[in-house]
Amino acid sequence: MPDDRTDGKAALQERVAQLGLQFLRRTLGDLVTIRECLDACAAGDVGAIAQLERLTHRIHGTGLTFGFPAISQYAADLERLARAALRSPIGDSEMLESLAAGARHLADEVTRTAKAAGVSSAR
């Protein structure tokens, strides 16, 4: 007969799965913010790079917890690039290209995963 702890584990697993779908939906929306950050970075807005770092850090940390290791990894890569960009000269074209490439990889993975899970953006 299942005890309280077994019931609790089942409830937790179910909630993690539900929140995973919410994570995908929200991250699809985050892709728009990431593009806006990149545009602002290109215009020399250092604050946008810091925002990009925070956003990708959150996706990195949360993605794995909800069972999306590839999304988490691409977010970690972009987070690392954003951190490096904070130490680079504003508007460094090579750095901007790296950030754009990293954002594309992340966007492709999020879009692919969301489509496979039947999730569309909340925006």
Added chain:
Amino acid sequence: MERALLQNVLYVDDEPHIREIVAMALSLSGDLSVQTCDSGSQALALMRAQRPDLVLLDVMMPDMDGPATLARMRADAALASLPVVFMTAKAMPHEISGFLQIGAIGVIAKPFDPMRLADQVLQMWERLADAG
């Protein structure tokens, strides 16, 4: 000597879904009362009011991050002795070492396994009790 029981935990994270999962995961132990909040400043107020046995702190939060929250705790006589565990994706060996140097009793890497989290926290608590 009887070991002090871990009864009250405060978890601080700006990410609401992670707060929910951590609260559910810690509640699996059956004996833990878990409170959560979303910022370092709110955490300091809760600690003063409720004196949790253990504080779990996310590292990267807007405004006051985890290390800054810990620094404020250590500078406050009423909170200085509260044990802190960081939960973070910044879990490279040199980063863990840095967190321990500034006074954390342990670090739990994100992503964490929700099914094992309560056991991890209880093990850290037991190590602290054994050392103390």
